[in-house]
Amino acid sequence: MLSATFCHAPGIGPGSELKLWEAGVRSWDDALGLEKLPLSQAKAEALLPVVQNSKEALDAENWRWLAKNIPQREHWRATKLLMEKVGFLDIETDGGFEGNSVTVIGLYDGFDSQLFVQGQNLEEFPDAISEKELLVTFFGTGFDLPMLRRRFPALPLDQLHVDLCPSMRRLGYTGGLKKIERVLGISRDFEIEDMSGMDAVYLWSAWKRRGDQEALDRLLAYNRADIENLALLLAFAYPRLETLSGF
Secondary structure, eight states, X not given: OGGGOOTTSTTOOHHHHHHHHHTTOOSHHHHHHOSSOSSOHHHHHHHHHHHHHHHHHHHTTOHHHHHHHSOGGGGGGGTTTSGGGEEEEEEEESSOOSGGGEEEEEEEOSSOEXXXXXXXXXXXXXXXXXXXXXXXXXXXXXXXXXXXXXHOTTOOXXXXXXXXXXXXXXXXXXXXXXXXXXXXXXXXXXXXXXOOHHHHHHHHHHHHHHOOHHHHHHHHHHHHHHHHHHHHHHHHHHHHHHHHHTO
């Protein structure tokens, strides 16, 4: 699916992309193999160098180049290519918006969850995330990644990124992660099913001020559910985004 997108070339929007697909140009290889593309000469001349560079980056598994040059809206197309290098990501904070407000970072690879906690192992997060080539978040564009950039200024966070908040909105599902989970029948354990981000702030405060281990355990369970349920949400969204794209 990734090599089927042409929207990162100048002058190519969804309409031109659909025109290419309908003419049988359904990949970068197809585009490079034709003597004449079903586009105006100007658009074709602008498209071909972009396609060539994109193919070379894909062949070299230069995911960071692709992340930089393909619009984030289309990053979901890399999902099947990168499931072995995916990181489902979610953070908790103490309610503030500075870098030192990050309290917990959860990272899930589809099999195992890693939880990074302020004052314990938070500084190990940059090494763990550097191994990932596709990040999956819910509203990470607006919250999680900006917060992490404040906390770790030297960390590029330049991976391909599927933000499921706008992706689900494209599919007609609005609201926060918990609301969408309920609509889709995705459940959480009883102890955390009614928790919100504000509850996470209170739990962190209880841990920091009183050393309340039960509060920390509940907070970590909440974060773990966030990241693990993102995998279920992506599995729901991907085939529907594929259908919606018209490919």
